[in-house]
Structures are given as structure tokens and as C-alpha cells.
Amino acid sequence: MSVFEVRGRVVSASHVLDDGVVTIAGDRIAGVQPFAEWVAAQPDSIAPEFAGTVLPGLVDIHNHGGFGYRFDTVDAAEAEAAARFHHSRGSTTVVASVVTGAPADMVAQTAVLRGLADDGVIAGIHAEGPFLAVARCGAQDPQFLRAPDSALTEQLLAAAGGHLRAMTIAPELPGYHAVAQQLSERGVIVSLGHTDTVFEVFRAALRPNGFGSLVTHLANGMPPLHHRSGGPVAAALVAAAAGDVVVELIGDGVHVDSGFAALVFAAVPGRVALITDAMQAAGMPDGAYRLGPQSVRVVDGIARVPSGSIAGGTSTLLRCVSWAVAECGVPLPEAVRAASSVPAAAVGLTDVGDLRTGQFADLVIADADLHLRRVLRRGQWLS
Secondary structure (H helix, E strand, O other): OOOEEEEEEEEEOEEEEEEEEEEEEEEEEEEEEHHHHHHOOOOOOOOOOOOEEEEEEEEEEEEEEEEOOOOOOOOOHHHHHHHHHHOOOOOOOEEEEOOOOOOHHHHHHHHHHHHHHOOOOOOOOEEEEOOOOOOHHHOOOHOOOOOOOOOHHHHHHHHEEEHHHHEEEEOOOHHHHHHHHHHHHOOOOEEEOOOOOOHHHHHHHEEOOEEEEOOOOOOOOOOOOOOOOOOOHHHHHHHHOOOOOOEEOOOOOOOHHHHHHHHHHHOOOOOOHHHHHHHOOOOOOOEEEEEOOOEEEEOOOEEEEEOOEEOOOOOOHHHHHHHHHHHHOOOOHHHHHOOHHHHHHHOOOOOOOOOOOOOOEEEEEEOOOOOOEEEEEOOOOOO
């Protein structure tokens, strides 16, 4: 079993060390300690060089693809390539998202992703739809939206083979309660989003009174926050402040304003999960792409469907962390937690998201400006 050390400025949920050492044994973390303690314990050893800022491998729980590849596909090689791209950019844990489409297509895509989850390439599957509000469909194809359907839900659950981590549903739709209960009883996170409802309905659908424990990309795909109509945004923040839910935030500088993001982090620290909502064009130049059944045009790095709605993101999660710190004033430890331990816990992942003994040996090494230097996944260097 390979044993080695990585030294640097360590920033994670469990440790913030100006000069620390992470010891790797095989595919797990064997210890984290200040450099001075490491030297004292083994004074005759050759000290590892200072590598830079050492972060836990990032955890992206809402991701549709990247580098020209998609997760909404029946081509397993394509879906794996999408995951490997994000691994190489620091998101060592990825939950693959499928978008609204024809039911048979969504089931088939989910079955393909099941194989990648079995192999540990992805950490699970997220179904974004098809039980969403037409008025707030965003880049979801409205022709395939439908009311919550227990039979279709059962097909998706079966196709996922225990790997369906989360499903986004609009809580105002008829049949919501039955499907939300069905998902919850099977261990699937109920994520509320793409909704056109009011504060009271959204809050009642969230824990502790409802099933929802996650909010899909806060402020996107829902009515805007207004002082005379708080809507889902206010309800989500109230629930998150109470410790009942986690709110996703797309940190690409396009989907939400930096001032809004600063407000969210200040209002509900420790309850924000940064996500990319990345799609096929992430890491690629402007041009023509697809998201589910819809065509997408990317101009100046912004993806849109023909209706004009933003069609997912083109960023990576490390860039989202950098944006939160540089543009929103979020302290680095809080931004790192939002891209690692918080999303991991939100979808029930226990072996990733932190730098502590027993976790998978997933590390991101960056420079002082959070530019990527190296990535370690499961004890193996990717870059």
C-alpha cells in the first residue's frame, strides 16, 4: 500500500492549518496534522515540500456534463468522459444529473448512469424533472413536463438500482405529496425547485413538516424574492436558517448576482451547497450544444436555449469557489465547505467532502489565487 504526505495550507471542514500535512495511505486519508507536529513525530524524515493550498476533493451534486460530453445519454463512454473531465478539474465527486425528457429516455439514461455509479465513477444520480412547473421550466423542455407520477417514479428508482440520490420536484403540483413520500421512503433526497408557488406552500413542503431537505439552485427556476412576496426564496432561507434544509447556489457569476450570493452565505452559513449546474459546454468554446432534448447556444460562455433561458452552467466547481471568495467576499473556509462537506452531507455521502482520517484520499491542490495545480482522487494523481 502506497503511503505518502502532502504538505500545504490545509483548508477543509475539519482543519484550517497554515502549514499542515495530509498523510495518504492507499485510497484513504491516514491523518492530518500541523507540519510542526509531523516533524516532531519523525524528526529524521525528509520533509515534504510545500505544495500550495490543499483542499478536499470538491463535491458537485448538480451536474449535467462537460468537455463536450453529457450525462443525459445512453452512451456510457460519453457519460464517463463527462465525469472524468470534472474529476480532473477538482470535482472528485460528481452526482450526475438527467434533465426532463421523454419518460423512456429518462429511464434509459438513468440505467446507463447506474453502471457508472456501480463502478464508483459517479456518486449517484439526480433527476431534475419531469415533475416541474411549466411557468418556471427554465431550460427544461416544457412538452415533457407532467404532474408527479408514482409509476414513472418507480421506473426511475428501478433503473437507478439504489443510486438515485435526489429528485427535483415542484411542491405545488397535484400528486406531489405521494411521490415525495415514495422517494423519501426509498432514501432519495426530495429537492424542491422549478416552482411557481408561494411562501406558505414551499415552506410547508420543506422539513421539518415536509419531505424536502434540499432546494434546487436557489432563485433560479422560481419567482424572484420581493419584499411583498417572499415566495420560495424566502421560504428556503427561513428553512435553511433553522437548519432544516440545504440550498444549492450556482456559483458561476451568471445565474445569480454576487450580492445575492453574499446575502445567502451571510444568512445561512453552513447551509449553502455550491453547484455548477454544468452542461455539455463546460470547459468548451462558444458554439452549439444540447441539454436533454433542447438545442443550446453558448455565447461569451453563457448557455441559453432558444427561448432565452439560461441552459445550465459552463464553469467548474473550483471556479465557483474562487468566485464566491473573490466576488462575494465569502471566507475561503466557508466557500470550501460549500463545495465539499455541505453538499456531501446533503445527499448522504459519508466518505468524501473533508480532509480527515478515514475519508477517501481526494485532494485539490491550488495556488494562492485558487488556480488548479494538481488533483488526487482515491489516492491516485490525476494531474
